[in-house]
Amino acid sequence: xxxxxxxxxxxxxxxxxxxxxxxxxxxxxxxxxxxxxxxxxxxxxxxxxxxxxxxxxxxxxxxxxxxxxxxxxxxxxxxxxxxxxxxxxxxxxxxxxxxxxxxxxxxxxxxxxxxxxxxxxxxxxxxxxxxxxxxxxxxxxxxxxxxxxxxxxxxxxxxxxxxxxxxxxxxxxxxxxxxxxxxxxxxxxxxxxxxxxxxxxxxxxxxxxxxxxxxxxxxxxxxxxxxxxxxxxxxxxxxxxxxxxxxxxxxxxxxxxxxxxxxxxxxxxxxxxxxxxxxxxxxxxxxxxxxxxxxxxxxxxxxxxxxxxxxxxxxxxxxxxxxxxxxxxxxxxxxxxxxxxxxxxxxxxxxxxxxxxxxxxxxxxxxxxxxxxxxxxxxxxxxxxxxxxxxxxxxxxxxxxxxxxxxxxxxxxxxxxxxxxxxxxxxxxxxxxxxxxxxxxxxxxxxxxxxxxxxxxxxxxxxxxxxxxxxxxxxxxxxxxxxxxxxxxxxxxxxxxxxxxxxxxxxxxxxxxxxxxxxxxxxxxxxxxxxxxxxxxxxxxxxxxxxxxxxxxxxxxxxxxxxxxxxxxxxxxxxxxxxxxxxxxxxxxxxxxxxxxxxxxxxxxxxxxxxxxxxxxxxxxxxxxxxxxxxxxxxxxxx
Numbered sequence: 001x002x003x004x005x006x007x008x009x010x011x012x013x014x015x016x017x018x019x020x021x022x023x024x025x026x027x028x029x030x031x032x033x034x035x036x037x038x039x040x041x042x043x044x045x046x047x048x049x050x051x052x053x054x055x056x057x058x059x060x061x062x063x064x065x066x067x068x069x070x071x072x073x074x075x076x077x078x079x080x081x082x083x084x085x086x087x088x089x090x091x092x093x094x095x096x097x098x099x100x101x102x103x104x105x106x107x108x109x110x111x112x113x114x115x116x117x118x119x120x121x122x123x124x125x126x127x128x129x130x131x132x133x134x135x136x137x138x139x140x141x142x143x144x145x146x147x148x149x150x151x152x153x154x155x156x157x158x159x160x161x162x163x164x165x166x167x168x169x170x171x172x173x174x175x176x177x178x179x180x181x182x183x184x185x186x187x188x189x190x191x192x193x194x195x196x197x198x199x200x201x202x203x204x205x206x207x208x209x210x211x212x213x214x215x216x217x218x219x220x221x222x223x224x225x226x227x228x229x230x231x232x233x234x235x236x237x238x239x240x241x242x243x244x245x246x247x248x249x250x251x252x253x254x255x256x257x258x259x260x261x262x263x264x265x266x267x268x269x270x271x272x273x274x275x276x277x278x279x280x281x282x283x284x285x286x287x288x289x290x291x292x293x294x295x296x297x298x299x300x301x302x303x304x305x306x307x308x309x310x311x312x313x314x315x316x317x318x319x320x321x322x323x324x325x326x327x328x329x330x331x332x333x334x335x336x337x338x339x340x341x342x343x344x345x346x347x348x349x350x351x352x353x354x355x356x357x358x359x360x361x362x363x364x365x366x367x368x369x370x371x372x373x374x375x376x377x378x379x380x381x382x383x384x385x386x387x388x389x390x391x392x393x394x395x396x397x398x399x400x401x402x403x404x405x406x407x408x409x410x411x412x413x414x415x416x417x418x419x420x421x422x423x424x425x426x427x428x429x430x431x432x433x434x435x436x437x438x439x440x441x442x443x444x445x446x447x448x449x450x451x452x453x454x455x456x457x458x459x460x461x462x463x464x465x466x467x468x469x470x471x472x473x474x475x476x477x478x479x480x481x482x483x484x485x486x487x488x489x490x491x492x493x494x495x496x497x498x499x500x501x502x503x504x505x506x507x508x509x510x511x512x513x514x515x516x517x518x519x520x521x522x523x524x525x526x527x528x529x530x531x532x533x534x535x536x537x538x539x540x541x542x543x544x545x546x547x548x549x550x551x552x553x554x555x556x557x558x559x560x561x562x563x564x565x566x567x568x569x570x571x572x573x574x575x576x577x578x579x580x581x582x583x584x585x586x587x588x589x590x591x592x593x594x595x596x597x598x599x600x601x602x603x604x605x606x607x608x609x610x611x612x613x614x615x616x617x618x619x620x621x622x623x624x625x626x627x628x629x630x631x632x633x634x635x636x637x638x639x
Contacts, residue, residue: 001140002068002148003088003132007060007125011052011112012045014064018102018110027104034082035100036539044100048112051098054120061115063094063125065132068108072146075106084139085111091135093550096543097123117540119409124547170233180234180242185250187212188229192253197263217245226255351579354587362572366591374569381562388555395548401541408537417524424508424517431508431518434501441494448486455480 008014019030019041037044052061067088069076076084085101089111099113115123140147167179178186191206207214213230228243236242246253354363365373400406407415458466458476466472508517523529576584 001136001145003136004066004068005128005132006064008062008064009052009060010045011048011062011114012042014062014110014112015041015045015100015102018104018112022104030102030104031078033078033101033103033109034085035098036536037098037100045112048098048100048114051114051116051118051120055116055122058116058122061122063111063113063115063128065111065113066108067111067136070146071107073107078103080143081109084143085109087139087142088132088135089113090542091138092128092131093543093546094123096121096540117543118536119540121544123543180231181244181249184212184229184231184244185253188246188249188253192258192261196261200259200262203262213241213243215243224255224259226258227253351575351583354590360572360575362569363587364591364594365572366595367576367588370569370572374566374573377562377566377569381559381566384555384559384562388552388559391548391552391555395545395552398541398545398548402538402545403541404534404538407534408540410533410536410540411530414524414530414533417520420512421514421517421521421524424512424514424521427504427508427511428518428521430504431501434497434504438494438497438501441490441497445487445490445494448483448490452480452483452487455483 018027021027032041032044035044037047039047048062052058055061065088067084081103082101089095089099094113094115097114097117099111101109101111103109115125117123136148139145187210188207191203191210191212195203195206204214207229211232213232215228217225217228219225226246228245229249230241230243234242246255246258251257352359352363354360356363362370362373397406401408455476458469458471459473459480461469466476505518509515512520514520576587
């Protein structure tokens with residue numbers, strides 16, 4: 001699994017690309033497979049950008065990462081990709097921030113994360129490349145995927161594009177053989193395997209039979225450094241033969257690995273014995289007998305000198321490095337009444353010089369500065385210990401929120417919102433009742449209008465028609481008048497009910513301070529709302545807990561470093577109290593001389609910190625340069 005990380009300012013553009021056709025129409029069926037933000041792609045992008053705007057000082061708040069798989073892993077289902085994305089985000093420490101995973105292909109997904117969490121806290125992206133690599137390795141093992149480290153372990157220098165193009169020019173674009181270096185790598189490996197354990201002569205003979213040109217790279221001292229190889233007809237643009245050293249052909253063809261496979265050194269390198277005596281004999285025209293006589297006399301002189309100094313021979317069995325053999329030989333010597341040779345005492349190491357930075361890193365400090373540095377290191381270590389303890393307490397607090405033992409801000413805000421909207425419930429009830437009365441009045445008014453229209457229409461009928469309908473003009477007029485009065489009555493009643501509902505709704509808005517309390521009350525009610533708030537709190541707790549644990553570990557490393565510094569300073573103090581008095585005074589004088597100003601009366605300074613003016617002194621300047629410039633009373637108009 002390969003994790004490719006990029007960073008930017010806007011999430012909308014990234015999601016538009018994810019849900020678009022792609023650069024070559026390669027995006028097929030784009031969809032969201034994981035994340036903690038829902039909605040359309042533009043809504044999700046705006047939500048991520050909204051949280052990112054909480055920290056305008058961050059230049060690149062949007063964190064992008066693509067997780068891709070090789071063809072060997074096949075096509076994973078969306079559910080497995082969702083599990084990989086969730087665990088990868090948790091491993092990176094971004095679980096408390098808004099994020100989304102988009103899949104628009106078979107072999108990869110895109111993660112878009114806002115590094116600003118829901119509360120406006122900036123999540124760190126320090127060492128994100130290394131953490132992403134480690135998280136991808138763990139996910140590969142968990143899901144049984146092909147390890148990226150094994151896929152990209154190059155067996156030798158790879159053929160570049162320019163070399164491939166040159167090979168095509170020499171052999172033609174339709175050539176079926178690989179480039180020369182690939183072919184050379186294959187042939188040399190086959191010859192090496194065929195010559196395993198037979199020596200370099202067999203290896204060189206096999207190269208000649210296979211048509212591979214070779215030459216041994218032997219130094220002037222006779223040391224073998226390896227081979228260089230070429231093929232017949234392999235020339236550059238100038239017609240010169242192209243030679244490649246073995247390390248550029250393949251790493252396993254270097255001489256350090258090749259000579260172990262072949263089994264003997266090539267011509268030009270000596271055997272395993274000492275080579276210095278042979279070189280001396282050749283340079284001075286000495287015979288091997290002369291060299292042997294010289295060696296024996298030198299060994300005898302060395303043995304005699306050790307005997308004069310009272311040093312036991314190094315090969316004495318009583319001084320063996322094997323503890324069992326040493327004790328056995330010492331016991332046998334005591335049984336024979338012989339004196340057991342004393343083991344050589346370790347040489348007493350002299351006190352290193354005060355300016356030895358490796359063994360005495362604080363030797364240049366004076367006594368008072370050394371004491372002040374020790375006190376400062378101890379205070380810093382104590383402060384770091386306090387910061388570590390505070391970070392650990394913070395981690396324990398966030399752990400309680402991550403496990404659900406305590407409620408977080410999201411659940412608390414939800415409960416506060418519900419308690420606030422509870423004051424609006426009676427007013428909203430009155431508003432609903434009045435709106436129901438208004439609806440009933442509107443229904444009755446509509447019925448009265450139908451009666452009025454029917455009665456008003458019958459007033460224009462003839463007498464015989466009215467008789468057939470068993471009515472009269474007077475009855476219809478009376479009926480129309482009654483319906484008209486009912487219409488006015490029901491309209492007034494609906495108006496009054498709507499006015500009362502409006503007053504109740506305004507009162508609900510007034511007591512809650514919410515523009516739309518009915519919609520807000522419907523939004524915050526329900527078990528799924530509280531479950532989502534609890535999940536957000538737990539995600540935030542996990543992320544904050546990991547950050548606090550990381551801070552605690554950082555403080556602990558810094559405290560350990562300060563304690564090591566304090567220990568070195570105490571060691572320097574102890575050394576100064578135990579060293580000879582004369583040496584202590586000499587070191588003090590040397591430190592004072594090193595800190596004393598130079599002969600010119602000026603202390604040393606860093607380059608570029610002094611005045612850069614090298615002209616004449618102020619009293620030697622021309623008059624126009626001695627005068628101060630006139631005051632600028634107005635704004636310049638510029639050029």
